[in-house]
Amino acid sequence: MSSTVHTPRRVLILAAAPAQLLDIAGPAEILAQASRLGPATGSDARLYDLACHIVPEPGTPATSAGLPLSSTVTAETLLGWSALDTLIVAGGEGARRRGDEAAIRDLTRHLASRARRVVGVCTGAFILAASGCLNGRRVTTHWRWCDELARRHPGLAVDPEPIYVQDGRVWTSAGITAGMDLALALVEADHGHALALAVARELVMFLRRPGSQKQFSPHLTDRTGLSARLADLPSWMSENLHRPLRVETLAARVGLSPRQFARAFRAEAGTTPARMLERLRVDAARRMLESDGAALAAVATLCGFQADETMRRAFLRQVGVPPGDYRDRFRAERRLSQQTLPERSATA
Template sequence: MTDRSVLVVLFDGVQSLDVTGPVEVFTGAGKVTGGRGGYPLRTAALGTAPVRTTSGLTLVPDATLAEAPTPHTLLVPGGQGTRRPDPALIAWLRENGPRAERLVSVCTGALLLAEAGLLDGRRATTHWAVCGHFARTYPRVEVDPDPVYVRDGHIATSAGVTAGIDLALALVEEDHGRDIALTVARHLVVFLRRPGNQAQFSTQLAAQTAHREPLREVQQWVTEHPDGDLSVEALAGRARLSPRHFARAFQAETGTTPGRYVDGVRLEHARRLLEDTADGVEEVSRASGYGTPEAMRRAFLKALGAGPAEYRRRFRTAAPHAKPSVPGS
C-alpha cells in the first residue's frame, strides 16, 4: 500500500488531544515529504452527528464507520467515553480492527481494543491511572504500566494524552526515517520522541511539586543544572533553610528525599543525552553531574541493570531508525 491511510475513530466523550495530537503529526509528515509520504486521513463515528469531546469541543466526523474503507492505520483514541462504550462500536472494532495493517490506541483507547478482544494474549499499556483497572478487567492482556508506548506485532498502544504524539512520531520515523520525524517534531516543538520503554513519569512528574515557592524553585534549579553542586547543603542554601529543615521539608512536600530526586534528574538527563546525541560517555557523565564515567556507570547499573554504553546499544537496537543527532542540525 503506497498511501498509509489513517482512520481515526470518534465517539462522544473522546479526549480531543488524543485525536488532534497524532493527526498533527501525520499531517505534518505529509507536508514535510511534499505529499509523497502522506497519510490520507479521515475521521469516522457510528453516526454523522458531531461528537462532543471531554473538553466540550465538538468534532464532525468525515464519515460513518460503516462506510469508511479499511485503512492502513486504524487509530482509536481514549477519553471518558471509553468507560461505557457503545456495544455497536465494540462490535465494529472486533470485526474491522484485524483488517488494518496497523492498529493503534491512545490512552484509554486501549480499553476499547481490549473489550473487542483485540489485545488478548498481547502486551499493552494505557494511562497510568487506569492500568490497575485495565489489568483486573482484562486478565488476558499483559498490562505494562510503565512505558510511554508498547508495540506488539502490528498493534501499538500508548499511555496518556501526549504519549499519542510520541507514538505517532515513532511511526513516522519507522515509515520515513529519523530526519522526517525530527523535522515534524521541531515544527511541533516537542522532543523527537521519548523511547517506548521510557517511564510514563519523568523524575519531575513522579515527584510531587513542592507547595512552598523556595522548594519549587530548588526543584526547577536541579532540573536545569544537573551538573551543578546539588548537595543538601547547597540546595538548602538556595531555599534559605538549614540543611536539616530543608531535607525534612523537601521530603514532606515532594514525597522523596533531595538525594533521590537529584539521582533521578541526573539519570534522566544522562539517558536523554545517550539516546539523542553522539556525545561520548565521559562528556555525558560530566554534563549530567556524575563527574566520572565510573560514577555514571554505577548509577546506571543500579537503576537500569546496564552500563551507559550497553544502554545506548540497546536503545539503538530497539529503535533501528534512530541515529545520533548532530548538535545544531
C-alpha cells in the same frame, strides 16, 4: 510517459466522547505532514487517507477541551469497509469510561479485524482491551492509568515504563504527546527514517523518542500529595544536584530529624529520598546529553554523581540505556537533521 499509481494508506482515528483532543490531532497532524513532505508517487501523492469517527454521548462535548469536533465518516459507512490499513483509537475520559459500551466495543472489534495495524493512543488502550484486541499482548498507556488497565484486564501484560510498545501488529503508547512519537514511528516503519525526521523537524519536534525511553517525567518534581513542609523540596533538590544531598541535609532543610524526614517523605512522595534524588540527577544529565557535547565525566560531576559508573547504573535503571548510547543517539539524529530530504517531484 505514465506516472506510478499510488494508493494512500487508509487510516481511521476512532474516539469516544469526550476524547483527548491531542490524541486525535497529534497523530493526525504527523500523518498529514508525512503526506505533504513525502515524495510524490503519482497523481495522488497522499501517503495517508485520514478519516475520523467520534462516538458521541448525549450532552457531552466531543473533546475534553470542550472544543467541537465532528466525525468525517459515519458508523454505518465504517461497517461497510472491507479493508483498513491502520486503526488508531484515541484516549481520553470517554475511552476510560465508555470502552465497555456494546456499540463501541463491537465497532472497534469489527474495524480491528479488517485493519493491518491497530494502534492505541494513551487510554485508547481501554477501548482496545474491552474489544479483545489486546488479549495476551504487552501494552502500555498513560502512567496514571496503567494499574487500572491491568486491574480491569488481567490478561494483558501492562508495562508502565516505555513511551510506546509494539507487539506484533498492535502498537500502544503512553500519555498524550507520546502518541505523536508513536505516529512518527509508524511513518518511519512505512516510509523510512528520513521522512519521519523531516516531519519531526517540520513540527519543531527535536526528534522521535524511541519507544524504549521511559515515562519518567511525572516522578520528578511533581508535588501532588506533598504537605506544605515538603512541597518545595523537590525543586530545591533539582537546583542543588551538584551537592552531596544526604538525608541529614534534606531533613535539616525542612526542619525534621532524619528519621522523621525519611518516614514522612516516603509516605507523601511514594518513594525514598534516595530514589527521588537519582531520578532528578538522571533527568538533569539527560537534558545535558541532549543539548551539548560535554564529556560524560563532566556531566556526572555537574549532576552530582560520584563517578561515571554511578551515572551509568542510574541511567540503566531509569532510562533503560547507558548515557553514552543516549548521547550518541541524539548526535546521530542531529547529523541526520542536517541532511536535506529530496524535493517532492512527480514522475513524468
